Amino acid sequence: xxxxxxxxxxxxxxxxxxxxxxxxxxxxxxxxxxxxxxxxxxxxxxxxxxxxxxxxxxxxxxxxxxxxxxxxxxxxxxxx
Numbered sequence: 001x002x003x004x005x006x007x008x009x010x011x012x013x014x015x016x017x018x019x020x021x022x023x024x025x026x027x028x029x030x031x032x033x034x035x036x037x038x039x040x041x042x043x044x045x046x047x048x049x050x051x052x053x054x055x056x057x058x059x060x061x062x063x064x065x066x067x068x069x070x071x072x073x074x075x076x077x078x079x080x
Contacts, residue, residue, distance in 0.1 A: 021075075025047060030073055031071070032072075032075070033065070033072060034046065034049045034076070041053075049075075
């Protein structure tokens with residue numbers, strides 16, 4: 001699985017491991033966003049993640065991620 005990127009409100013970017021991401025699935029401070037197409041998301045995704053296809057980010061990011069103070073982990077692969 002590709003390493004997800006986490007972007008904090010301070011605009012710092014860092015990489016977290018798959019294990020850390022899985023350990024934080026219940027952490028409400030972390031928003032997990034899958035940027036694959038809707039069909040791919042429907043085939044499998046990390047539990048609790050939301051879908052925001054890369055082609056829709058500019059138009060829908062503010063609607064999809066309403067609390068910009070949360071950490072955001074973005075990934076583009078299935079749950080494997």
